[in-house]
Amino acid sequence: MEKPNNQTMVIFGASGDLTYRKLIPALYALYNQQMLPEKLHVLGVSRTAITDEAFHEKMTDGIRNFSENIHLNEQQIEEFISHTSYFQMDMSLPDEYLRLKTTLNKININEGTDGNYMFYLSTPPSMFSVISGNLAKVGLSNPSNGFKRLIIEKPFGYDLESGLMLNRQLHEAFNESQIYRIDHYLGKETVQNLLVMRFANGIFEPLWNRNYVDHVEITSAESIGVEGRGGYYDGSGALRDMLQNHLLQVVGLTAMEPPSSMDADAIRNETMKVMQSLKPIREEDVPRQVIRGQYITSHVRGEYIPGYRDEKGVNPESRTETFVAMKFFIDNWRWSGVPFYIRTGKRLPTRVTEVVVHFKPTPQSLFQNDDTCKSGNQLIIRIQPDEGILLKFGLKQPGTGFNVKGVNMDFHYSELSDVHLPSAYERLIYDAMIGDSTLYARADAVEAAWKFVAPIQKVWNNDPSQKIYGYPAGTWGPENAEALFEEKGDGWRYPCKNLADDGEYCEL
Numbered sequence: 001m002e003k004p005n006n007q008t009m010v011i012f013g014a015s016g017d018l019t020y021r022k023l024i025p026a027l028y029a030l031y032n033q034q035m036l037p038e039k040l041h042v043l044g045v046s047r048t049a050i051t052d053e054a055f056h057e058k059m060t061d062g063i064r065n066f067s068e069n070i071h072l073n074e075q076q077i078e079e080f081i082s083h084t085s086y087f088q089m090d091m092s093l094p095d096e097y098l099r100l101k102t103t104l105n106k107i108n109i110n111e112g113t114d115g116n117y118m119f120y121l122s123t124p125p126s127m128f129s130v131i132s133g134n135l136a137k138v139g140l141s142n143p144s145n146g147f148k149r150l151i152i153e154k155p156f157g158y159d160l161e162s163g164l165m166l167n168r169q170l171h172e173a174f175n176e177s178q179i180y181r182i183d184h185y186l187g188k189e190t191v192q193n194l195l196v197m198r199f200a201n202g203i204f205e206p207l208w209n210r211n212y213v214d215h216v217e218i219t220s221a222e223s224i225g226v227e228g229r230g231g232y233y234d235g236s237g238a239l240r241d242m243l244q245n246h247l248l249q250v251v252g253l254t255a256m257e258p259p260s261s262m263d264a265d266a267i268r269n270e271t272m273k274v275m276q277s278l279k280p281i282r283e284e285d286v287p288r289q290v291i292r293g294q295y296i297t298s299h300v301r302g303e304y305i306p307g308y309r310d311e312k313g314v315n316p317e318s319r320t321e322t323f324v325a326m327k328f329f330i331d332n333w334r335w336s337g338v339p340f341y342i343r344t345g346k347r348l349p350t351r352v353t354e355v356v357v358h359f360k361p362t363p364q365s366l367f368q369n370d371d372t373c374k375s376g377n378q379l380i381i382r383i384q385p386d387e388g389i390l391l392k393f394g395l396k397q398p399g400t401g402f403n404v405k406g407v408n409m410d411f412h413y414s415e416l417s418d419v420h421l422p423s424a425y426e427r428l429i430y431d432a433m434i435g436d437s438t439l440y441a442r443a444d445a446v447e448a449a450w451k452f453v454a455p456i457q458k459v460w461n462n463d464p465s466q467k468i469y470g471y472p473a474g475t476w477g478p479e480n481a482e483a484l485f486e487e488k489g490d491g492w493r494y495p496c497k498n499l500a501d502d503g504e505y506c507e508l
């Protein structure tokens, strides 16, 4: 394991939830595993007036409540927290950055962090260009005397134009090689495992193409609703919140060609080629290829679940989608003609993210009751929860005759009892600390993803007659999503049943 160089990590927006629930617990987990630099200082920055002591208390509380799969050691927590401090400033005022620079210089001298800075922007996206621009003005993006890295969280724009503009603004202050765009899906262990499974085994890759794969299905379902984020979500919707970034990154890793090495650019060049090969959906095909839905009131096991339009911060007449399902193609040699189906939604019956590779059926059905032959084998890569891999195939049912029984070969990561599954933030922060951007989204890929969703955004924004379907909370989304498969007679995989006791599918 490579030990990161000494550095100061500056978290802008340190009074927010992300710092408290994710970033600080992830840093502590790294500390616990001795994966942090020898000398590290964490400086929390935000507008709220709080003392170092109050900041320490809150961060300690965050570690105690939100650490995942890690043994908590009170003395160790205290040691870790002693290397953090708080700095209050108005991030929109250029002059404040000189004051920040003075404080950073002091930290640098006192703690010996070698002039290396990692700036983590856990702020509203409108602040990205303001903060990066101001850091550059006071010389804090200049990598000549220690590295200067910038980590930003999505959304990276809200459409193609704003995505391009954001990249332009960031590039005025930092080079692309200094910018780390977090897509926390890339930090998930099983998402990375797609690379290992495909390229460390000889048995899958020869089948991983249009000759043997019938179709690919990717689902990211959530059982929760918008959880108090109605204000943000209503301006976003599932297409921007999940599909344009997380799901298309998973498509990239599922569909990419073997990289020439495990170098960041070698891998990102290949996922980029997938993004560039996504066959644009023509505007007239949007209603047929893209289905959107919004959850409506229902009861799930007797419990009343409010509809999306009743959530706090949501417009009561909102037409924002909380579900999207799409069929598309990848126009290249490997995948030509293979449909990809992706869906994501909130208030679905369960939380599951999985990639299902459906192989072509055998050319002839020799046996009785042979559903496997008819439907083809499936390889299911379960990204979360219960990370693992499942292969479905047919075996002879014991007894007379040749009846075929579908069986599972099932691997669960949890069976590797000695293995600590790092949280996505743990992995990604560590990678940024050692300067490895493999699992970060590159500017060109983000732009290509915006380009792909642009016709859908255009049609939905400009044509009020475009349909949005209501689905009762606790169901698998609009029934029409099934129609995406119509021509082939296939359908979505449903890891569990609908849970709603009532509520009626409708057109909103």
Ligand code: BG6
Pocket (backbone or CB within 6 Å): 184, 222, 241, 242, 353
């Ligand atoms: C975030 C979205 O990026 O991902 C949320 O903004 C969503 O709306 C979340 O709930 C899902 O992440 P995970 O890791 O729980 O699948």
